[in-house]
Amino acid sequence: MAQKIKKKFSHESTKKLFVAQGGKRVGMKWQLKVVKTDGSVEEYLHTKVIGTISKVLAQSGQADISIAEQLAEAVTYFLYHEKLCRSVTSSEIFSVIKAVLAATSYGDAAVVLNEHHFERKLKRSRVEVVSVDICELADAELLCRTEELDGRNRWDKSRIVAGLVIKYDISRPTARTIAAMVEEKIFSMGLSLVPASLIKQLVLGDAAVVLRAQRQLQTA
Secondary structure, eight states: OHHHHHHHOOHHHHHHHHHHTTTSOOOOSSOOEEEOTTSOEEEOOHHHHHHHHHHHHHHTTOOOHHHHHHHHHHHHHHHHHTSOOSEEEHHHHHHHHHHHHHHTTOHHHHHHHHHHHHHHHHHHHHOEEEOOOOOSHHHHHGGGOGGGOOOEEEOOHHHHHHHHHHHHOOOHHHHHHHHHHHHHHHHHHTOSEEEHHHHHHHHHHHHHHHHHHHHHHHHO
């Protein structure tokens, strides 16, 4: 796949594609669906690709939103016009983004993207959720006695998504946004054992913030 993309999209070709389309997203005959790692399906969002590329460009010292938009055009064009499939996995999108970056003059950004991807996988593999409700000091001390803990589960943000969708009737894209916010907070804490009660507090807090922001946008 990488060689095919390199041949198809040089840095100049992405610029020509962007200009030829008048700076707009290339025409699409259908809405591409994305199959997530947890098996759920959602619509492909071109803006998410722009955001991902923009972030890794900035982290590699090459911040340029216009370049991010051009490279995102190449990714979206390839997915719609070369694969000719109505669905794509999130890992395939990741591979195409990385290949487009590597095929142009943004190899450093491709390295950053790859490192970030594997760092997230490593963190997810090291975090466990424990069925502990922290109300007293004795409850917190349980976290230090791992041999006494029951109900330990590997961190899985898809459970947060499912809970928000089923229990609170929140749309899946919004639920995924909230779950991502919670995951970022959990990872930044550096905890290997996370109480379920803490996750619940973070989920409800972030859900309230996101839903309030959505209501404000609707009434603005």
